[in-house]
Amino acid sequence: MRIPEPERDDVLLRRAAKGDEDAFTLLYRRHQAAMCRFALRMTGSAWAAEEIVQDVFMTLMRAPKKYDSSRGTLGGYLYGIARNRVMKHLERLPREVSLEQKNEDGSGAGIVLQDPATPAIWAETRERMKHVRAAVLDLPAEFREAVVLCELEELSYEEAAEAAGCPIGTIRSRLHRGRALLLAKLEMLRDVPRRASVAR
């Protein structure tokens, strides 16, 4: 679908730079969810994701002229900023465990599913999601980024390369290695309960 000229990202950003709050709000509403998902999937922490999204839009607000529409989409530019913030966050807290994801007994709350069919399926799916989430969050940051962008965000290789600020070949190789690690981790995580039940 073609976006009308007055609502294009670069036009809105120019208006926002001149002090048009509505234009800035529209830009924020258009891109915040994607930034939030990316940050959440990369950090595994809703609190960190919130901080990162706020940081991304603060940066855009303070230096809107840094974005050059001839070099790519605003979405890609924002992904780039978000990526830098995520990397800083991960460097600062390499093994941060999100508190809000924990239950009182210390076990992970996992992902709340939208449509749990039966308690058994719900429990199984929840367990599986927990494994996937743990496997994704356990990947090294660069591989995780490629997996999140290409597999979870479903960006094309070109878009992922633009967001990560690297060539397509690099994205492809990171994705390849990320997948291999992810498969290994998932296999390992699947085997742990099995081994535990066999031992019992």
Added chain:
Amino acid sequence: MKCEEFDAIGLDAERDASLSELERAAAREHASACSRCAALQDSWQAARFELKGFADSTAAAETPARVEMRLRQEFRTQHGTMKTRRVAVIAAWALAAAAVLAAAVSWSNWRKSQQEEAARHLAAPQNSALAPAQNDGAKTNGANLQNGAQPGFANSASAETLVADNELRNFTLLPGAVATEEDDSAIVRVRMQRGALGALGLPVNEERAGEWIQVDLLVGDDGLPQAVRLPQQ
């Protein structure tokens, strides 16, 4: 296609837009022929399914409304500050421009008045010039003269006191006056009625007593006129 190549590009061959149709076909063919790579592909498809579930479970993630409120508040603050700063800068420049303009107008007026004064000096008769050294004395003595040294004479003299040249030629000593040092006296040009010369002890033609004339007075350091001269008109 070899297994290593399939590892690198085969798993995502259907999605990778940079691959040609030939490469995709080769990947499909390899997966159907190689059991190891077929197993790898199945394994990856299963993992992808799980990833999809994970992606779906976080797809509704959004930043809370408080972030938007914070950002909007910051936006208002930032642009309010910028606006204030812009107004302050404009005001400062306007003030500076006004100051420069005022200075330019003042300077121009001053220059104009200087030029006019210079032109007036050039146009004035030579004998209207006064040496600066005697100027103060002349004013002082003139003032003394008007302040009651000779009331009758001062009253009849015109308020206009002109400056005379400092040549002492053609002065007529007034009756009863004692000649003093030249350095102590000043020449004052006054405009008076001819009849006022009588007050200085000079003979006056009564018929022309009301006529206005210019007179140079040699005023001593006591403020009293000592000699008089009728300058050439």
